[in-house]
Amino acid sequence: MTKPDPRPYSQYVNMQEGWIDRRIFHDRDIYEAELEQIFARCWLFVAHESQIPAAGDFLTTYMGEDAVIVSRRKDGGIGVFLNSCPHRGNRVCFADAGNARQFVCNYHGWSFGNDGSLLGMHEEYVYKEDPAFDKSKHGLVNARVEVWKGLVFATFADDAPGLKDYLGAFAWYLDMMLDTDEGGTEFVPGGVRNIVNCNWKFPAENFHGDAYHVGWTHMAGSIAYGGAPFKADQNASFQMTAQGHGWESGYDGADMRGLGSQAIARYVTQQRPAIERRLGPERAKMIGAIASVSMFPNFSFLPGINTFRVWQPKGPDKTEIWAWALVNKNAPDEVKQDIRRFAMRSFSPSGMLEMDDGENWESATRANKGVVTRRQKLFYGMNRLAANGPPNYPGRVRQGQMGDNNQMAMYQRWADLMDAKCWADVPNRDTQKAAE
Amino acid sequence: MATPSIELIHEVEQFLYREARLLDAEQFEAWLEMLTEDIHYWMPSIQNRYRRDKSPAYTQNSMALFDEDMKSLQLRIKRFNTGVAWPEDPPTRHCHVITNIEVALTDKPDEYRVYSAFVNHRSRTEQDEDMLIGRREDILRRTDGALKLARRKIITTQSTILSKNLSVFL
Numbered sequence: 001m002t003k004p005d006p007r008p009y010s011q012y013v014n015m016q017e018g019w020i021d022r023r024i025f026h027d028r029d030i031y032e033a034e035l036e037q038i039f040a041r042c043w044l045f046v047a048h049e050s051q052i053p054a055a056g057d058f059l060t061t062y063m064g065e066d067a068v069i070v071s072r073r074k075d076g077g078i079g080v081f082l083n084s085c086p087h088r089g090n091r092v093c094f095a096d097a098g099n100a101r102q103f104v105c106n107y108h109g110w111s112f113g114n115d116g117s118l119l120g121m122h123e124e125y126v127y128k129e130d131p132a133f134d135k136s137k138h139g140l141v142n143a144r145v146e147v148w149k150g151l152v153f154a155t156f157a158d159d160a161p162g163l164k165d166y167l168g169a170f171a172w173y174l175d176m177m178l179d180t181d182e183g184g185t186e187f188v189p190g191g192v193r194n195i196v197n198c199n200w201k202f203p204a205e206n207f208h209g210d211a212y213h214v215g216w217t218h219m220a221g222s223i224a225y226g227g228a229p230f231k232a233d234q235n236a237s238f239q240m241t242a243q244g245h246g247w248e249s250g251y252d253g254a255d256m257r258g259l260g261s262q263a264i265a266r267y268v269t270q271q272r273p274a275i276e277r278r279l280g281p282e283r284a285k286m287i288g289a290i291a292s293v294s295m296f297p298n299f300s301f302l303p304g305i306n307t308f309r310v311w312q313p314k315g316p317d318k319t320e321i322w323a324w325a326l327v328n329k330n331a332p333d334e335v336k337q338d339i340r341r342f343a344m345r346s347f348s349p350s351g352m353l354e355m356d357d358g359e360n361w362e363s364a365t366r367a368n369k370g371v372v373t374r375r376q377k378l379f380y381g382m383n384r385l386a387a388n389g390p391p392n393y394p395g396r397v398r399q400g401q402m403g404d405n406n407q408m409a410m411y412q413r414w415a416d417l418m419d420a421k422c423w424a425d426v427p428n429r430d431t432q433k434a435a436e
Numbered sequence: 437m438a439t440p441s442i443e444l445i446h447e448v449e450q451f452l453y454r455e456a457r458l459l460d461a462e463q464f465e466a467w468l469e470m471l472t473e474d475i476h477y478w479m480p481s482i483q484n485r486y487r488r489d490k491s492p493a494y495t496q497n498s499m500a501l502f503d504e505d506m507k508s509l510q511l512r513i514k515r516f517n518t519g520v521a522w523p524e525d526p527p528t529r530h531c532h533v534i535t536n537i538e539v540a541l542t543d544k545p546d547e548y549r550v551y552s553a554f555v556n557h558r559s560r561t562e563q564d565e566d567m568l569i570g571r572r573e574d575i576l577r578r579t580d581g582a583l584k585l586a587r588r589k590i591i592t593t594q595s596t597i598l599s600k601n602l603s604v605f606l
Contacts, residue, residue, distance in 0.1 A: 096484045096595070098491070190498030192481045194597035217522070224515035320596065325499065341503050350501050350602035352515050358600030359523045
């Protein structure tokens with residue numbers, strides 16, 4: 001029996017009625033199509049520049065399930081190429097990070113420069129006996145690379161739009177993380193990884209816009225930290241979507257970063273006037289608010305807590321969480337250390353807030369093994385009728401941070417990409433132009 | 437350096453076994469009583485690096501899985517005791533197995549360096565199962581006659597934690 005064609009993917013996302021077909025959270029064929037249509041085509045976060053400052057510095061990561069090396073070349077540029085030898089396919093680098101002039105495959109000693117080019121191999125003379133052999137044709141496959149204010153992105157799609165267009169209006173908001181200080185940002189050294197047996201889209205949509213879960217899922221952590229469960233103010237908050245990316249935030253001027261430590265509280269108070277001059281009042285009053293952000297498809301962060309993470313897909317029911325902490329380069333060391341601890345103590349496998357999430361996402365994924373269970377569509381209609389949000393914010397903005405509008409925009413982008421044969425076929429759902 | 441007495445080794449072993457039992461039984465207030473006020477409870481996150489690499493697999497200032505003081509540990513217990521810590525309800529079943537205990541004297545007469553290995557097995561609801569195995573390096577300090585834990589460094593064998601959370605003390 002041949003399996004039915006899962007296309008078109010738009011049938012799983014109903015924007016009018018607000019539901020999602022559960023098949024997209026467990027079906028192996030749909031997952032395989034995601035690797036092709038989404039992860040091999042989108043701009044994916046691969047590194048912060050500060051992780052590879054010197055020539056020869058490298059780190060290894062994944063673009064979808066493709067293992068890649070991110071490397072600082074001799075010319076100062078950044079190369080991103082497949083971590084798989086074109087001879088027999090073995091990995092050419094097994095370290096998470098380091099500094100190397102070349103990457104040598106353990107299998108037959110093929111060696112590659114930090115631009116991915118093939119430099120030589122063990123017993124090279126045997127190959128040289130063949131006049132048709134051309135070393136330049138056997139390098140590691142390079143991706144397109146662009147850097148946005150310290151963040152390094154890569155894509156394997158030649159026809160993908162440039163990163164600036166890919167970000168759209170989202171870029172205006174990104175400044176609140178990446179451009180509050182003239183010195184720029186850096187990642188705290190090292191990272192944290194753990195495995196959650198869930199579909200990658202559950203954590204991604206959660207960061208796209210799910211302020212709704214905070215007050216309930218994280219009730220225990222909120223009470224311990226702040227004395228009371230988190231309460232969203234729908235009248236002083238919004239959900240914004242642009243190019244399938246999502247940003248939900250309060251804008252009542254409340255700043256929760258002081259929960260991290262007194263040193264952080266002093267630092268943010270001292271920085272505030274300069275940030276207002278630099279970014280203007282609209283963005284300044286959002287900084288430090290309860291907010292969550294996801295850049296399509298799998299790069300997310302929390303403003304205020306400064307945890308940055310990638311949801312690495314490892315199968316329809318398995319996700320690896322890779323997490324880092326972002327700090328201003330010019331911040332005092334004490335502040336950097338306190339932000340590192342605050343991010344780790346709240347959002348990491350041991351985090352007093354993140355600890356609550358894994359089980360929800362695992363259980364939401366596992367439930368779909370039930371054939372009757374999976375027939376029922378999931379309801380994504382919260383705050384569907386929301387008014388447009390404040391007009392001075394770019395992107396598609398809806399009033400209230402509790403709602404499903406951002407999540408649905410993510411799934412619309414998902415369906416658009418899954419059904420599109422090429423980037424030119426992907427519709428632009430943003431009517432509002434990105435602010436310069 | 438002199439070798440520790442059999443009595444001291446026995447006392448340290450009993451201390452670590454009691455600690456493990458309190459953690460298994462979720463008696464966290466009693467557990468906090470076993471720690472000094474200046475406790476540093478630390479579980480660095482490990483990076484895989486080549487042997488030739490001079491950079492260490494972790495430092496004091498790199499990302500960690502735990503980097504706690506008394507205040508932050510108390511906050512964790514407070515969270516657990518709110519009655520709304522959903523991922524611990526129904527409760528997790530823990531078993532801490534502590535072994536390979538070695539005691540060394542230090543240049544401070546009231547402090548001992550203690551090495552141990554642990555297996556933490558936990559299971560909850562129907563089939564959830566997680567196992568963490570690793571080593572610990574502790575400093576125990578004698579305060580008013582009783583031993584207390586002043587420093588703990590925890591190194592597990594996993595560089596990627598193969599669990600959905602670390603809702604556990606090791």
